[in-house]
Amino acid sequence: MKSIFYIISVFALLLTGCTDFLDRSPYNDLSGSTVWTSDANANMQLNGVYKLTKNGWAMQGYCYHFTCFGPDGYDYFRNSNIEMGTATTRDGIFLSAYVEYYKVINAANDAIANLTDNPNITPELRERMIGEARFLRGFSYFMLWQLYGGVIILDKPTHPTDTYLPRNTADQVRDFVIEDFKDAIERLPLEYGDSENGRITKGAAVAMLGRTYLYDQRWGDAAVELHKLMEEPYKYDLVEDYAKLFDWKYERNTEYIYALSFIAQIGYGTAYDSWYGNRSSFINGESYSLGSHIPFETSTYADGSPIDLSTRPKRSDYQDEVTFGNDLIQWYDDVINSPKGLDKRISVNMILPSATYYGKDSKYFKVYWPYEAHVNDDPQALGVTFNDFATYSWRKFVCVGDEGYWAYQGPTDIPLIRFADVLLMYAEAKNEELAAPDDDIYDAVNRVRKRAGLNELSGLDKTAMRKAIRMERFHEFPGEGHLFFDVRRWRTAHTNDPVFGLNHDVYQFTGEKLFTRSFPEKFYLWPIPEAERDLNPKLDQNEGW
Secondary structure (H helix, E strand, O other): OOOHHHHHHHHHHHOOOOOOOOOOOOOOOOOOOOOOOOHHHHHHHHHHHHHHHOOOOOOOOHHHHHHHHOOOEEEOOOOOHHHHOOOOOOOHHHHHHHHHHHHHHHHHHHHHHHHOOOOOOOHHHHHHHHHHHHHHHHHHHHHHHHHHOOOOOOOOOOOHHHOOOOOOOHHHHHHHHHHHHHHHHHHOOOOOOHHHOOOOOHHHHHHHHHHHHHHOOOHHHHHHHHHHOOOOOOOOOOOOOHHHHHOHHHOOOOOEEEEEOOOOOOOOOEOHHHHOOOOOOOOOOOOOEEEOOHHHHOOEEOOOOEOOHHHOOOHHHOOOHHHHHHHHHHHHHHHHOOOOOEOOHHHHHEEOOOOEEEOHHHOEEEOOOOHHHHOOOOOEEOOOOOOOOOOEEEOOOOOOOOOOOEOOEEOOOEEEEEHHHHHHHHHHHHHHHOOOOOHHHHHHHHHHHHHOOOOOOOOOOHHHHHHHHHHHHHHHOOOOOHHHHHHHHOOOOOOOOOOOOOOEEEEOOOOOEEEEEOOOHHHHOOOOOHHHHHHOOOOOOOOOO
């Protein structure tokens, strides 16, 4: 099994790839003596650090993995050790995440060390590249801090024999993250030209600094940093049409503060069309991740009234499955198209029962129940990997029609920081800081609600506003990975709260139970992988593991 010590000794071999936003010409003949002696060569090496972020765990897998582990989704086998609460210290998931983040850290350390005071690199470019590397290192340590607490801090290239160290404390890791983001803010530009779209900007570093303060419950500091992004010189804003945020044709927009860039080309595409996509898509997606029942069942109409789930047809009231299915699909259609105006976001995030999806062969496919009774209908039944379960498929991040791409090579960018997140994080920080919500809090939350077609909030006390902000995050970000970290930092994950807990049943869209997920309290911190502790006896283990 790979360890961070192995990774440190071989990471340079991983830096040969280029990101999709710059020259893709291979630099196969770079030697150690020439890598950092020109702007072009240094740029290529930094591109290699970016390339590492697109591996399954480091950053590309953020939305997928943490959606499966969070309250908004699950993996299609419904047997993940993390979802079921049965994972052990030797579970491969814990090791994979640990190793992938250290790959980025060690590559970033090499870049920082070789760029610092290097006379061969143009000074302005050198400073910017150091800022990029420090952001990538800071982001990776942010993730390790959130997942494992205290970990080993490596702030420079380190020989493998010198890495057998004890863990730094969680507070030390947090402080290290903050300093990396602060340094990056000073060095990074506000924006880039079109040829370098996808690089890290000053705004991304400010947003991550604000997120770090928020997660650390430093409410005032978080509010100050996040509010900066709502003013000049930053020009971020909400995209008017929520659906366009997740369509690759509109991904150069004012809302993305930092997104991983992809194109439909082998070696430069994303896996989300396979991970989130359905069998009726152009590439026959695998439906590896599916949406939970909670985003739909907690959606509201424009006036704030809930969906009346008591009126949904119940299987026990029918002897015939087809008749039950027809009535069930009609019920969903009535809810979705109600004149009361259902939250627009749910139909963008998921392909709901009765809804259609424009898929392969330029045909529409529809979600029916049961699947087998409608495979020859027009529209044809939407296919998923397990058609015998009534599951919610993702629409978010999934391409439509016959757009040309390959499996695991989709063109859609994956946002890690959106302006909507900034608005809601700012509102949360301010609400926790103040005794009662002020106008700034209402303005931030209502900007997000307005786009969803919902009425403005008013007249809430601090506690009610806290719940409203949390619910708003739940409906704005399903499938994007953030909600897993939200319920952990809110300390609700170990509860059986039907929305914010991770100890509860997950239901099919028929209303029938699918499986039960579990979140033991020790899961608030993942274990240090046992394979790492086998190599380094100085690593102590997190409590409960």
